[in-house]
Amino acid sequence: MKSMNATLALMLAALVASAAVADTHGQESAVDPAAVRTLKRMTDYLAGLEHFRVHTENTVEDLLDSGQRVDLHIAGDFIVRRPNRIRAERTGEPLDQIFYYDGASLTLYNPSDGVYATEKAPGTIEEVIDYAREDLGIALPVSDLTYRNAFAILMQGVTSAAVVGKATLGGVACDHLVFRRADVDFQVWVAAGDRPLPCKYVVTDTSTPEQVSTATTLSRWELSTAPTDATFVFAPAEGARAVSFLPVGRTD
Numbered sequence: 001m002k003s004m005n006a007t008l009a010l011m012l013a014a015l016v017a018s019a020a021v022a023d024t025h026g027q028e029s030a031v032d033p034a035a036v037r038t039l040k041r042m043t044d045y046l047a048g049l050e051h052f053r054v055h056t057e058n059t060v061e062d063l064l065d066s067g068q069r070v071d072l073h074i075a076g077d078f079i080v081r082r083p084n085r086i087r088a089e090r091t092g093e094p095l096d097q098i099f100y101y102d103g104a105s106l107t108l109y110n111p112s113d114g115v116y117a118t119e120k121a122p123g124t125i126e127e128v129i130d131y132a133r134e135d136l137g138i139a140l141p142v143s144d145l146t147y148r149n150a151f152a153i154l155m156q157g158v159t160s161a162a163v164v165g166k167a168t169l170g171g172v173a174c175d176h177l178v179f180r181r182a183d184v185d186f187q188v189w190v191a192a193g194d195r196p197l198p199c200k201y202v203v204t205d206t207s208t209p210e211q212v213s214t215a216t217t218l219s220r221w222e223l224s225t226a227p228t229d230a231t232f233v234f235a236p237a238e239g240a241r242a243v244s245f246l247p248v249g250r251t252d
Contacts, residue, residue, distance in 0.1 A: 035161040035177045039188065042196045043151040051081040053222040056141045058092070061212040069212070076141050083124050085232040088140050099140060100234040101128050107234040108138060108245070116236060117245045136245050142201055142216055157181040166192075169199045170219055183207035197221055 046052075058074040074092030079085075084103035090096070096112040101121055106128060109116040119136070121128045126147050132138040140146075147153055164176040167189055174189040184207075189200040197218070204213040236242075 031158060031161045032163055035163045035179070036155070038163070038175050038177055038190050038196070039154065039161075039179075040151050042188070042190045042198060043145070043154065045196050046145060046150065046198075047148045049080075049082075049223060051079075051223075051226045053077065053079045053220075053227065054218050055220040057217045057219075058141060059215045060094075061214070063210055063212065069210070074141075078141055079227050079231060080125065080146060081227050081232070084128075085227070085229075086125060086128065086140070087227075087232050090141065098234075099132075099138065100232055101125075102229070102232045102234075106132060108136075109234060109236075109240070111237070114237070114239055115241050115243045116234065117243050118234070119245055142198070142218065145198060145201065154179070154186070169217070172199050174199050195221075195223075 054077075056074075056076040056078055058076065060072045060074065062070050062072055064070055072093045074090050074095065076088060076090040079087040084101070086099065086101040088097075088099040090098075096110060098109045098111065100107040100109070103123065104121065105118055106121040107116055107118040122131055126149075129140060129143045129146065132140065133143075144150060144153055158179050158181050160178075160180040162178050164178055164187075167174050167176045169189055173192045175192060176187065176189050178187050179185070183205065185204040187200075187202040188198055191197045191199055199219070200215070200217045202213055202215045204211055
């Protein structure tokens with residue numbers, strides 16, 4: 001009898017888990033207001049920060065010519081001071097770079113190669129992120145969470161949104177949210193409590209059969225101490241060589 005009771009208990013647990021998954025899948029065509037409220041709370045909080053520093057760990061999925069998937073790891077430190085200062089340091093398998101934006105110019109420095117390139121830049125964080133991506137082919141980590149209007153950007157074209165449930169990441173209690181847009185799925189884990197910071201952010205390209213993703217964990221948030229101007233000013237190391245950016249679309 002005890003064995004049968006144990007079996008029934010396991011079957012019941014499996015049924016409950018299956019029902020929970022089915023319920024989440026059943027909401028794929030609906031936008032859950034609770035998920036939207038939590039996302040807005042997070043983006044409003046980020047937009048209200050005059051400065052912050054955060055450590056990021058990125059896993060970028062890629063495909064070899066053979067079709068085999070390979071994961072590339074990039075660690076970074078991202079520093080922002082509104083309205084017009086950014087510093088982003090990134091090291092990993094595919095790159096070793098420091099990005100500086102001091103309000104007037106942007107510089108990309110490759111310490112391992114000893115080269116850097118500098119360009120005049122627009123006057124706000126939002127404008128320089130757009131310029132770096134569209135004109136220079138530079139993508140900054142989790143930059144879409146940095147815009148003042150991040151909520152409108154993230155929600156544009158969303159066809160479904162759901163709260164998956166509660167999770168703990170790095171000791172932080174979070175709400176796990178999922179969203180779907182045409183060709184893109186994204187997930188975000190938002191810290192519970194009075195500091196609704198993003199703890200993890202995953203973007204999946206659903207426009208191809210491979211559906212590769214970029215997953216970013218965010219930790220070591222520093223919100224209290226404002227970074228100085230010197231943090232964002234590039235000073236070339238001895239022997240560093242100036243080069244020119246290669247505009248997007250050119251290969252020579």
